[in-house]
Amino acid sequence: MQPLTKKVKQLERKPMTLLERIYLPSIFKGMAITFSHIFKKVPTIRYPEEKRPFAKVFRGLQVLNRDEEGRERCTACGLCALACPAEAITMEAAERQRGEENLYREEKYAAKYEINMLRCIFCGLCEEACPKDAIYLSETFAPANYKRKGFIYGKEDLLIPDPLTQPEEYEKAKGERAPATH
Amino acid sequence: MTLLAIDWTLLIEKLVLIAVIITASLVIAMYATYGERKVAAILQDRVGPNRAGPFGLLQPLADGMKLFFKEEIIPNTSNKLLFVLGPCLAMLTAMMTSAVIPWGNEIHFTLFGADRHIPLQIADINIGVLFIFGVVSTGVYGIMIGGWASNNKFSLMAAMRGASQVISYELAMGLSFIALLMLTGSLSMKTIVEQQVHGHWNIIYQPLGFLIFLICAFAECNRAPFDLPEAENELNFGYHQEYSSMKLGFYLFAEYINMFISSVIMATLYFGGYDVPFLNEANLPVNIAALIGVVALLVKAFIFIFIFMWVRWTLPRFRYDQLMNLGWKSLIPLALVNMFITGAVILWRQG
Numbered sequence: 001m002q003p004l005t006k007k008v009k010q011l012e013r014k015p016m017t018l019l020e021r022i023y024l025p026s027i028f029k030g031m032a033i034t035f036s037h038i039f040k041k042v043p044t045i046r047y048p049e050e051k052r053p054f055a056k057v058f059r060g061l062q063v064l065n066r067d068e069e070g071r072e073r074c075t076a077c078g079l080c081a082l083a084c085p086a087e088a089i090t091m092e093a094a095e096r097q098r099g100e101e102n103l104y105r106e107e108k109y110a111a112k113y114e115i116n117m118l119r120c121i122f123c124g125l126c127e128e129a130c131p132k133d134a135i136y137l138s139e140t141f142a143p144a145n146y147k148r149k150g151f152i153y154g155k156e157d158l159l160i161p162d163p164l165t166q167p168e169e170y171e172k173a174k175g176e177r178a179p180a181t182h
Numbered sequence: 183m184t185l186l187a188i189d190w191t192l193l194i195e196k197l198v199l200i201a202v203i204i205t206a207s208l209v210i211a212m213y214a215t216y217g218e219r220k221v222a223a224i225l226q227d228r229v230g231p232n233r234a235g236p237f238g239l240l241q242p243l244a245d246g247m248k249l250f251f252k253e254e255i256i257p258n259t260s261n262k263l264l265f266v267l268g269p270c271l272a273m274l275t276a277m278m279t280s281a282v283i284p285w286g287n288e289i290h291f292t293l294f295g296a297d298r299h300i301p302l303q304i305a306d307i308n309i310g311v312l313f314i315f316g317v318v319s320t321g322v323y324g325i326m327i328g329g330w331a332s333n334n335k336f337s338l339m340a341a342m343r344g345a346s347q348v349i350s351y352e353l354a355m356g357l358s359f360i361a362l363l364m365l366t367g368s369l370s371m372k373t374i375v376e377q378q379v380h381g382h383w384n385i386i387y388q389p390l391g392f393l394i395f396l397i398c399a400f401a402e403c404n405r406a407p408f409d410l411p412e413a414e415n416e417l418n419f420g421y422h423q424e425y426s427s428m429k430l431g432f433y434l435f436a437e438y439i440n441m442f443i444s445s446v447i448m449a450t451l452y453f454g455g456y457d458v459p460f461l462n463e464a465n466l467p468v469n470i471a472a473l474i475g476v477v478a479l480l481v482k483a484f485i486f487i488f489i490f491m492w493v494r495w496t497l498p499r500f501r502y503d504q505l506m507n508l509g510w511k512s513l514i515p516l517a518l519v520n521m522f523i524t525g526a527v528i529l530w531r532q533g
Contacts, residue, residue: 027497034225034496044229 059122059137062115062153063160063173067105070162073134076110083129088119106132115158117142117151133179140175195300203280203304210480211438212242214487218438221491249431257333257424264331269425269432272324276439278317282310283446284372286456286475290468302472303372310371311363314447315356318402322348324436325404325411329421340420343502344411347401350509351408355398357517358391361524362451375455383454390520392452394513396489399444401509404437406494410502445486446479453482 019025045052054060065073076093094111096104103109127136145151161169216231216238223230231238256265286302307313322345329341365387366374378384385392401408412420422433449455456475466474500508 031492031496034492037225037227040227042227042229046229046232 080126268328272436275321332424351401354513358394449482
């Protein structure tokens with residue numbers, strides 16, 4: 001029969017030699033291979049104690065940013081929700097009252113801002129859409145949870161700590177990927 | 183009243199010895215399960231159990247506790263009595279072999295003004311090795327009965343495989359041992375060890391015999407590459423498929439005890455038992471020498487246990503016909519040849 005491809009390779013099946021039939025040499029060879037693995041480095045990352053380093057471009061959990069005076073940058077324009085292909089973001093806007101100038105940067109702010117982490121695909125389009133540099137993706141990821149409800153992250157989960165009152169936490173949460181504040 | 187004059191101290195001594203040996207083999211078997219998982223992990227570049235306690239050392243306790251808390255299921259269609267008898271028998275035969283093994287030389291102490299010399303051996307019977315062979319071959323009843331009583335095809339098939347495997351390899355094992363027997367001239371384990379303490383280890387005279395013995399020991403313990411009776415992927419765990427809770431635990435445990443005991447037997451028969459090479463025990467105080475002896479025996483046994491595990495995580499399982507071919511067509515003739523050569527050499531040396 002004509003072979004269908006040119007890759008057909010004729011195999012030669014020789015009867016085994018005596019040394020091969022005893023099997024012991026190959027058994028010892030195999031055992032030497034497994035034994036050599038004792039001295040190999042274990043690649044395991046022991047997760048809760050040890051974490052895998054992420055790449056610089058890793059896109060993780062969203063962070064709602066503040067400016068250098070600790071005011072929320074978000075103006076609840078809704079562009080991020082519009083840009084979101086997974087429709088994970090919802091928000092409610094509110095008007096800034098007199099005396100709240102130290103809390104919110106603009107006259108309008110997000111009273112409610114929720115991201116459903118089960119919907120979110122961490123594409124980073126919200127970060128790109130935001131005209132105010134108010135949202136960016138950090139280097140962490142959403143930890144496991146027992147309930148679906150636990151994956152709907154509200155403002156209190158997303159908002160970065162105040163740089164004025166909690167500078168250490170702010171620095172920790174900021175990470176490498178925060179956009180420069182201006 | 184002379185009829186009832188039992189040597190009470192002897193009885194107590196032996197009971198204490200039995201308790202110590204059984205506890206020790208249980209603990210060693212327990213940690214052999216941990217060791218197995220660790221060895222497997224290390225050979226496969228993994229970490230292994232490391233969550234329960236430091237380095238996962240409490241893992242066997244956690245495993246045991248899990249087995250105890252599991253529901254005890256006896257299938258409706260099974261033979262109830264035999265179903266319970268199976269694991270009991272497996273465990274019993276596994277423990278019984280330790281009776282004739284000399285764990286060390288004798289220890290010596292004075293109690294209530296009486297000098298006691300206690301040999302570290304439960305019973306020095308003059309047919310020690312025969313006893314071991316007898317008990318080990320009874321061990322297959324555990325598998326047979328378990329598989330039969332479970333009343334399903336896979337278990338029965340596994341039991342059949344196990345029985346035929348053990349019987350086939352028993353022959354080669356016995357034959358390889360006969361060659362050793364011709365050298366030592368004694369069936370008593372104690373005598374065999376003492377000969378090796380004074381002379382050379384038997385492995386020097388019987389390398390081929392040892393190899394056959396080792397292969398047969400793998401088969402007798404139903405360990406990979408001969409773990410056909412419990413072939414996970416073909417027979418759904420074979421004879422202990424229907425078992426749950428601690429009855430399953432007994433089967434699994436019996437395997438590890440068997441492994442430990444056969445390691446000890448190999449160390450005793452071929453590697454000088456409690457003898458430490460290049461060390462003259464006679465120069466040391468009796469008790470310290472005995473202690474060193476016990477440690478030496480255990481170290482040898484642990485090395486064999488490691489080899490058991492190492493082989494398990496290296497070699498794939500035999501096919502059934504390959505297993506039978508190896509047993510009947512290779513090992514038995516080889517053992518016979520070994521026996522004839524040994525006999526010829528002995529005759530030639532005698533002149």
